[in-house]
Amino acid sequence: MFNGTDKRYNQFSAHLKNKFGAKVYKITLDAGFSCPNRDGTISKGGCIFCDDGGSFSQAHSNLLSIEDQVKVGIKNLSERFKAEKFMSYFQAFSNTYKPVGELEKIYNASLCDERIIGLSIGTRPDCVDDDKLKLISGYKADYYTWIEYGLQSIHDRTLKKINRGHDFDCFLRAYEKTKEYGINVCVHVIFGLWENHDEIMQTAKKLAELKVDGVKIHQLCALENTKLADMYRAGEVDFMSEDDYIKTVCDFLEYLPPETTIHRLAGNGFSKTLIEPQWLGKKMDCLNKIDREFLSRGTYQGVKYL
Numbered sequence: 001m002f003n004g005t006d007k008r009y010n011q012f013s014a015h016l017k018n019k020f021g022a023k024v025y026k027i028t029l030d031a032g033f034s035c036p037n038r039d040g041t042i043s044k045g046g047c048i049f050c051d052d053g054g055s056f057s058q059a060h061s062n063l064l065s066i067e068d069q070v071k072v073g074i075k076n077l078s079e080r081f082k083a084e085k086f087m088s089y090f091q092a093f094s095n096t097y098k099p100v101g102e103l104e105k106i107y108n109a110s111l112c113d114e115r116i117i118g119l120s121i122g123t124r125p126d127c128v129d130d131d132k133l134k135l136i137s138g139y140k141a142d143y144y145t146w147i148e149y150g151l152q153s154i155h156d157r158t159l160k161k162i163n164r165g166h167d168f169d170c171f172l173r174a175y176e177k178t179k180e181y182g183i184n185v186c187v188h189v190i191f192g193l194w195e196n197h198d199e200i201m202q203t204a205k206k207l208a209e210l211k212v213d214g215v216k217i218h219q220l221c222a223l224e225n226t227k228l229a230d231m232y233r234a235g236e237v238d239f240m241s242e243d244d245y246i247k248t249v250c251d252f253l254e255y256l257p258p259e260t261t262i263h264r265l266a267g268n269g270f271s272k273t274l275i276e277p278q279w280l281g282k283k284m285d286c287l288n289k290i291d292r293e294f295l296s297r298g299t300y301q302g303v304k305y306l
């Protein structure tokens with residue numbers, strides 16, 4: 001199947017292991033960024049699902065310097081998993097939302113250990129420009145370099161509903177410019193955004209047409225202290241069942257090119273603040289069920305990709 005594993009999709013972790021000869025662990029970093037969709041530049045509310053951690057972030061340690069976060073991350077992962085290789089991962093908030101000179105210092109600080117082989121930067125498509133992309137593309141020669149764009153859906157109606165503060169055209173412009181600089185792009189999507197199955201598949205087909213390098217899929221979930229939590233309590237949200245999510249994930253992956261790496265298929269790390277759906281708290285169960293669904297269908301990622 002893919003990367004010498006029994007997975008029926010191109011799992012990013014297996015891809016990294018093949019590429020670098022050892023399992024590669026991401027160190028999630030919090031450099032104290034903000035986001036124009038939260039600080040009032042675009043809007044004050046932010047995306048409806050965004051919590052105080054800047055959307056699903058596990059990095060809450062910005063009291064430490066970047067170098068210290070890296071040191072702590074390497075120490076913990078080495079002790080726990082005997083990890084040998086790492087990627088710096090800027091996850092919390094919008095990690096290109098500072099002047100380019102400051103960004104350079106921050107990214108350089110994260111590459112302070114020779115065991116770091118890659119750099120991944122999560123951000124919004126309206127938070128990049130030529131200077132920033134040029135800076136990031138400069139890391140490519142020595143590091144496996146990625147930008148992760150939150151998109152969530154190609155449908156502008158949906159983007160408006162979740163208060164993204166940008167439309168699909170904005171994403172397309174950023175995507176095309178990022179590819180001009182030769183940077184790998186991972187696109188985040190969310191299922192369960194008041195869209196029917198066909199609309200979700202339209203997002204899959206568009207990402208397939210763009211041949212995006214990577215995809216990260218989440219199920220919409222309500223965390224404490226979010227607008228979505230208020231909407232849920234007001235009876236305005238129905239969450240996908242686990243069964244529906246698993247089938248939709250397999251349908252989605254069937255449309256993607258086999259080369260597209262799959263960075264995540266289920267969220268984790270927020271059980272303390274998770275309100276719904278509760279099944280999301282069991283990530284491994286969900287991943288195992290996705291494997292079984294593919295097996296029972298006899299299909300795999302890319303089977304419908306032309």
Ligand code: SF4
Pocket residue numbers: 034035036037038045046047049050051054055092093094124150164
């Ligand atoms: S773009 Fe990210 S950090 Fe900004 S409001 Fe949306 S989810 Fe939160």
